[in-house]
Amino acid sequence: MHLLRVWTPGTVRHVLGSAVFVGALALIQGCATTNPASAPLAATAAAPEPAAAPAPRKPMRPTETFDAVWITVRDQHYDATLNGVDWNAVRDELRPRAESAQTEDEFREVLLDMLSRLGQSHFTVIPSSAAAQSPMIDTASERAAGPGSAGDADGASSRSSAARGAGVCGVDIALVDGEPTVLRVAPGLGGAQAGVLAGWRLVEVDGQRLDRITEPMRRRLAGEEAANSPEVRQARMALATVGDMMLRASAGESVRAVFSDASGAEHTVDIAFSAPELGSTKFGNLPAIPVEVSSSIVEVPVEGGRPARIGVLGFNIWMTGASEAIDKAMDSLRACDGIVIDLRGNPGGVGAMSMGVAGYFLAEPASLGSMIARDNTIDFMATPRKVSAAGKRVRTYSRPVAVVQDFRSASTSEVFAGGLQDLGRVRVFGETSAGMALPAHAVELPSGDVLMHAVADFVTSKGTRLEGRGVIPDQSVAPTRAALLEGRDPALEAASAWIAAETRARRAATPQAPAAKTAPAAAN
Secondary structure, eight states: OOOOEEETTEEEEESOOOOHHHHHHHHHHHHOOOOSSOOOOSOOOOOOOOOTSOOOOOOOOHHHHHOOOHHHHHHHHHTTTTGGOHHHHHHHHHHHHHOOOOOHHHHHHHHHHHTTTTTOOOOOEHHHHHHHHOOOOOHHHHHHTTTTTTTTTSOOOOOOOTTTTBBBOOEEEETTTTEEEEEEEEESSSHTTTTTTOEEEEETTTTOOOOOHHHHHHHHTTOOOOOHHHHHHHHHHHHHHHHHSSSOTTTTTTTEEEOOOSOOOEEEEEEEEEEOOOOOEESTTSOOEOOOOEEEEEEEETTTTTEEEEEEEEEEOSSSGGGGHHHHHHHHHHHHHHEEEEEETTEEEEEEBHHHGGGGSSSSSSEEEEEEESSSSEEEEEOOBBTTTTTEEEOOOOSSSEEEEEHHHOTHHHHHHHHHHTSSSEEEEEEEEOOOOEEEEEEEESSSSSEEEEEEEEETTTTOOOOTTTTOOSSEEEEEHHHTTTOOHHHHHHHHHHHHHHHHHHHHHOOOOOOOOOOOOOOO
């Protein structure tokens, strides 16, 4: 979710490069909420409630809301031709349906139908029930709690007292063999303490069974796996992230989860959540997201020589709350024979951070690509980082760099991986990324719902358009449950094997220093 700063009189907005987190959240909430009947369209505002009661629901105002969506897209879409769509004809066809809609859901379906005619991602309507958690910053209190709060010079960091409640348990849930499965378990945290193992499948969280929640998404995907429409991509992303998003709680809380092991036996465990060491980050009123950065060094055998020392750096979000930890990790990994950047599950964040991190691996300034809007273009130029976190002069890292990604890797993760891949500086392993690299505004509609709409495109320095395509790995490696149950990580293994081979070749091509001469032994 690249966040490009847009300042307007009296308001602060954020340009999100991906609606991955928001869209998946809205989809999951819609699937998990029991709603026996859609609410009827309100003709007038609800009667005033007591001060302690929730604010009354806004009336849908169909005509005004429909026109607001249509005009916003017409005036702010990055392509003046609106991808070749006859937007006037779309209005004339669908406006009568919007005016005659009898329920909120029926009305939203008309809006979604209109947006789908564009054939692009990042065009959606988030219901007002989820809009309170949308990335829009609209009031003084929200600005104080959201990105750009006081004390942040560049306005990108979003750490605040309101964002510190999110907890971590160290369990990463990904879609493996089509099912929500434990990909990794961090040592020392609640998941490991509860005995959760990689390869276990997530069945239920606090009484909510995942198969029931994901059933609508699976229906949407049935028979359409080869399709690449925005609707299919959104459903795939929601399916890929639903388990990870369900397994969330505040620090100090716990959830009761049910997993199935290799034999199919179910295990019910209570998983405790602790405060994240690096705090949390917020996109406006979205739930706080913990900031997690990890680094380690592994040794991989190299034929005919000492093992290759490989640094592994992973982080879950591109927000400046992670910057200091990333910088320190890079300093600790400079002597390694190669570095793996693990972006699995990373949905994006601050777009400018892609340039900063890329600077560690470039000897000369280079462009990762361009963000192209209707009236301007922003070049993502990365400059070599020649000063360490401690302020010492250093050389940029010149040895092999691998990126590991999966379908959950989106937005800024795609800009970083795709940009450096086209520059020939990294080799990418894993699965094709989300293909959601457009920046989008989030604006409130007269109905109280939130419209997300793309306002720019992104292409790499070679002209590769990532939207809808994703970053295609140089070596495709999908996780399998069998490998995970054996304690193996196939994507990381493949990246490490490549670095080991490159290390062997580098050593073979590097002249060895002659052995030091020793003085002849004295005769007795």
